[in-house]
Amino acid sequence: MKTWNLDREGIVHEPPLPRQYGTELLVLKEGKGVYLWDVQGNKYLDFGSGIAVNALGYGREDIARIASDQMRRIVHTSNLYTTEPTLTLASKLIASGPFQAVHFGNSGTEANETALKYARLYARRKRGEGHHALLTFSHAFHGRTLGALSVTPTEAYREPFEPLLPGVEVCPYNDVEALKKTVNDRFAGIIVEVVQGEGGLEVMSREFAQALNELRDTFDLVLIADEVQTGLGRTGYLYASEAVGLLPDIITLAKPLAGGLPLSATLIPEKINSLLKVGDHGTTFGGGPVTTAVASYLWDTVSNPDFHKEVREKGEFLEAELESLRKEWSSGALLLSRVRGLGLLRGLEVEVEKGDMGEWMKKILQAARKEGVLVLRSGKNVIRIAPPLVISREEIREGIEKLRRALQSVASQM
Numbered sequence: 001m002k003t004w005n006l007d008r009e010g011i012v013h014e015p016p017l018p019r020q021y022g023t024e025l026l027v028l029k030e031g032k033g034v035y036l037w038d039v040q041g042n043k044y045l046d047f048g049s050g051i052a053v054n055a056l057g058y059g060r061e062d063i064a065r066i067a068s069d070q071m072r073r074i075v076h077t078s079n080l081y082t083t084e085p086t087l088t089l090a091s092k093l094i095a096s097g098p099f100q101a102v103h104f105g106n107s108g109t110e111a112n113e114t115a116l117k118y119a120r121l122y123a124r125r126k127r128g129e130g131h132h133a134l135l136t137f138s139h140a141f142h143g144r145t146l147g148a149l150s151v152t153p154t155e156a157y158r159e160p161f162e163p164l165l166p167g168v169e170v171c172p173y174n175d176v177e178a179l180k181k182t183v184n185d186r187f188a189g190i191i192v193e194v195v196q197g198e199g200g201l202e203v204m205s206r207e208f209a210q211a212l213n214e215l216r217d218t219f220d221l222v223l224i225a226d227e228v229q230t231g232l233g234r235t236g237y238l239y240a241s242e243a244v245g246l247l248p249d250i251i252t253l254a255k256p257l258a259g260g261l262p263l264s265a266t267l268i269p270e271k272i273n274s275l276l277k278v279g280d281h282g283t284t285f286g287g288g289p290v291t292t293a294v295a296s297y298l299w300d301t302v303s304n305p306d307f308h309k310e311v312r313e314k315g316e317f318l319e320a321e322l323e324s325l326r327k328e329w330s331s332g333a334l335l336l337s338r339v340r341g342l343g344l345l346r347g348l349e350v351e352v353e354k355g356d357m358g359e360w361m362k363k364i365l366q367a368a369r370k371e372g373v374l375v376l377r378s379g380k381n382v383i384r385i386a387p388p389l390v391i392s393r394e395e396i397r398e399g400i401e402k403l404r405r406a407l408q409s410v411a412s413q414m
């Protein structure tokens with residue numbers, strides 16, 4: 001076996017993984033709370049949560065115990081049968097809104113595939129043929145499988161795999177007039193994010209949410225809120241839809257749902273469930289007893305209104321800290337132009353005087369890692385911060401200080 005080419009900073013070079021992930025990856029070993037350690041013993045404050053997943057932090061004995069207890073009982077049954085953890089979680093999820101059933105899957109993209117299929121099925125069984133168009137928005141991200149990719153307009157993600165699904169149209173995000181001009185009876189459904197997690201952290205306006213609700217009612221469309229990144233407390237609300245008054249028919253969830261284990265959910269109303277026939281859709285692994293037992297436990301924390309209030313308050317604290325960073329960097333070769341996002345999903349928009357934006361963003365993320373804080377990127381030029389939701393104010397301040405030093409080190413290279 002080839003030994004890995006590991007350096008002192010905990011980076012593996014040319015790993016036996018596809019090059020889509022890059023040729024240098026940090027090798028993490030363990031975590032506790034909001035901190036992570038790599039295989040060389042370097043410590044990091046986690047401002048990324050494994051891309052908005054690890055809501056309750058690392059090293060949780062409670063979660064490990066639930067998963068291992070369930071693994072000793074039964075790990076897998078398939079969807080030819082069901083289990084008590086699956087039923088318990090589904091019951092909790094449907095009680096969170098006007099839903100009648102939950103389709104479980106294993107990833108965000110699958111949750112969205114399911115939602116898109118249900119939208120088409122609903123249109124066809126309710127209105128007949130000719131109403132199959134799907135609407136998505138500029139800078140949206142809904143996943144990497146071919147259906148979800150078809151409603152993800154970013155050219156770089158799509159181009160090698162085209163042609164994708166026909167019948168998809170793209171409208172500018174938050175543009176009410178363009179939306180009203182585009183939507184008509186040809187459409188089966190609309191898929192939309194309340195905060196564009198991968199596309200730059202733009203937040204949906206209340207007017208846009210209102211227009212979406214109205215168009216759904218007018219044309220009997222299926223309105224899908226992709227809350228894969230924003231759902232389950234991340235924005236300081238159970239669902240970000242609540243923050244802007246969006247009233248979706250379907251909500252899709254994944255990332256934090258099962259405490260880091262792969263599980264997704266597509267929450268559907270009676271109007272869709274009543275049209276489904278045996279065999280219309282399915283999955284082998286989705287909603288197994290281990291992932292749902294963990295998710296059911298996690299749900300009791302992330303669905304608690306006191307928890308949401310805390311996230312909102314910490315989110316405002318983070319926003320204020322980011323604002324002060326922005327003011328410090330309001331001119332010069334490296335400039336921070338805007339703070340974006342909601343709750344504990346926030347971003348700092350970066351502008352540079354010259355050079356390649358992508359290269360500078362890479363340098364910022366790398367400098368942050370060297371200072372001991374892991375941050376993410378969103379869109380072309382936004383530093384994304386999505387810490388575990390259990391982070392304290394003190395830890396937020398510590399992360400911001402590390403980010404400040406990282407920005408200073410990158411600016412000094414300009």
Ligand code: PLP
Binds near residue numbers: 143197228254
């Ligand atoms: N939808 C949104 C809003 C996302 O942010 C993501 C992932 O980043 C996905 C869908 C796809 O999720 P997954 O990577 O689990 O397939």
